[in-house]
Amino acid sequence: MALMHLSFYSAFILSSLGLAFHRTHLISALLCLESMMLSMYIALSIWPIENQSTSFTLMPVLMLTFSACEASAGLAMLVASTRTHGSDHLHNLNLLQC
């Protein structure tokens, strides 16, 4: 594997591990999601550089657009859960607990 590919690959894996093992705050999980998106942006930018193809430089910009929509929806849910439960602690979201 090329060394720079290993760099954003391990950054993506680390961020997804942080998303899977999120601990106290909901916003920590949202930050790990943003870090996954950042490593995907770098990966999609490096791809047309390596292949010297012009029109695929569009892909990271498009992905950034939809990631902005996703981040806004996630932050809206954070604000809604803070207004309902008083904080964004994940152990308060226990409506499905028996």
Added chain:
Amino acid sequence: MAYFMLFLGLSFVLGSLAVASNPSPYYGVVGLVVGSVVGCGWLVSLGVSFVSLVLFMVYLGGMLVVFVYSVSLAADPFPEAWGDWRVVGYGMGLVVVVVVGVVVGGFVEWWKVGAVTVDGGGIFAVRLDFSGVAVFYSWGVGMFLVAGWGLLLALFVVLELVRGLSRGAIRAV
């Protein structure tokens, strides 16, 4: 120059490690800022300065600013600091991932950086990334309209999510 690229790649991974193992969301945002600055430097070193500037302005200047004041809404008033067992755990996970990647990829010319720079390719004497994103407005206009419609829809989604009191999706009280 190759050592500079290796330093940027390492800093990118360390920024992601800071986001994953944060003791408090304040430090997670610091790791994200460091990671995006280093990622922009990485892209500039490869020659594509336009996508690097797009990342700076939209991601760092738009989305991360919103995340910073959402963190100030949601995080603790007395945060913990580094020097915790969680950093060690995630660091061990990072070492495992790197070892697996090297074993799977093999030690075939591992010292090479793996990307060439962009200095001459493009359309009509414009550089590669400028002309590539300009395709968004000519041949990719359908996707441009879909993306614009999606952004407008996201505004209304956010409005309905935080409306509250009897019309919102989450608010129960």
